[in-house]
Amino acid sequence: MGDAESAQVNVASKMGFKSGDIVQELGYDDDIDFDLRDDLEDIIDSELLTEEDHDVADAVILWWRAEDGDLVDGLVDSQTTLDEGGPIWLLTPKAGRAGHVSPADIQEAAPTAGLHVTKTEGVSSEWAATRLVARRKN
Template sequence: METATDFDKLGLHRGQVVQELGWDDDADENLRQQVMDTVDSDLIEDADDAVDVVWLWLRGDDGDVADGLVDAIRDLSDDGFVILLTPKVGRPGTVDPSDLSEGAATAGMVLTSTHNVSDDWQAHKVVRPKGSRR
């Protein structure tokens, strides 16, 4: 993603508290910096209170998508959402699209959109179904 406007499509904006999970050496540092610039804050690892967004890096060998999402929503506010980042098709660690939608459903969530956010990563916005939000 090149501009803060691109992050609007994902629902990121200034003042949000963003928890980052699944970071590893292959994470896109430029992308992380763009997120921090957009929300005007550092990403947090351990949350003391509910967070607005969980920024979850997930690769094919990291385990089940549903398990990753269940872990991600532990600290998520009732109206918060998850940005699930997976390697693009053809990159090491690619996650099958059917695993994404099935994993979201198993975790009780809905996959709403997918965006190319860097050369190697795509972002999937995952939300709670509207009826389950408070």
């Protein structure tokens, strides 16, 4: 494995994924980072669930661009099959790229969708990932 491949796999594992995880992918299109996607599948040892799958998922990968519509709606919809306590990794184009979503927009949308931001990672040259989890109930 070359340094670039190793770094990519490390990013996938740094996102908290492990073998056996069931991960649903939403927002798939031809502009996604296919290397990151492949590495995620390598880490979990299976294919990602699609938007048509209704299995309960341990985590969700949501590829989102500014033109995809209302982010709150997208975040709410992404929780439909998500297991309680599972993270949503919101992948958005980095600043300066077409479809960029500002961190302020994510911070504003998350609470309305019942989520909060826990961390942000640069996961590829084109995409940033924001980890969101459900807010704890008092």
